[in-house]
Amino acid sequence: MSEVHVHGVTHAAERAAIEEAGARAVVHGELAAVVGDAAPDTRAADLARRHWKVLEAIAATATVLPVRFGTVMAGDAAVADELLAPDHDALRARLERFEGTVQLTVKGTYDEAALMRSIVEGSPEIARLRGRVRGLSEAAGHFDRIRLGEMVAGAVEQARQQDAARLLEHLDAHAIDRRVEPATGTDGAVNAAFLVERDRTAAFGRALDAAAKELAGRVELRVIGPLPPYSFASEEAAAWA
């Protein structure tokens, strides 16, 4: 009996798509679990890549519920008997809820020079402190510098909220649902997941183009997807458990 990674759950009819994605299907009733063999000593980073690739490939054409990355079960029989059989109807209902939808994740990165410039220009207080710090030696200006940086950090946070709002204004009309997640890194501007009807992704893309035009020179946008509904299926899971 060999352990398997459970990547996701989809319709039994998607067996071909699962195999094409480089995974195996464990079928029970109307459902198929997407599994891969759990080779010992595989690096976590490689596991993450594999999990991603498999589900991304399936999501290109089918609806698939992502199972939390890192889930391992005892073997195919356990997947069928302990996951698909007891939760068959609940899983199917959840799958149906996401039918015909994909997740598109939009990330924005600041052009930091442009952002800093707008912050200095927008705040006389920051501009003043900046002027003072520039005239001081590294040692003499240390605490002023920290204070300046802290004020800038506050202004960055404000800018994030404003820029995220501008982006959402363009995109919300084209999505069924969305989650705004924390932007990461010091240059992260926005990080939002959108649940979009598969046949409306082109319209979503055009709205994204318009948003990109509006934010040009300040925020660079990119889109990741179509993906399985990672950011949306998890909340369901909490309610379900």
Place this chain on the structure above:
Amino acid sequence: MAVNAAPSGYLERPRPSGLADVIEIILDKGIVIDAYVRVSLIGIELITIDARIVIASVDTYLRFAEAVNRLNIADDGSQGLPELMETVTQGGAKSKTKGALEGVKEKLPGGGGDDDDKGTRRKRTTSSRSRSRSSGDDE
């Protein structure tokens, strides 16, 4: 509408996703199968924490201070800004200022150190891991 049926530039040319993107999107998301064993993902968690932690720290403040100091703004702020902006945007500043996040990304694909010894064993650490997650998110 009929006139610009042009497809979206973004969706036509999706960027390949780096591992940092992948991890950020998949980690702690998706259906939880109750009480099942998990792979140990310690290396990966550290990477994500790195990416999330930086904003409210003295290091970040100093970096931001340096970034605003580097700007070439006339002190009265009245002249030539658009042009300057072009120069700064296209010049060296960009590559410098990406530092914090890029560092995290680049650490990943090569991997090497942190994340390769965990493999698929070490399962019983799992529930404490998922508990610690929610507190981590709040920070």
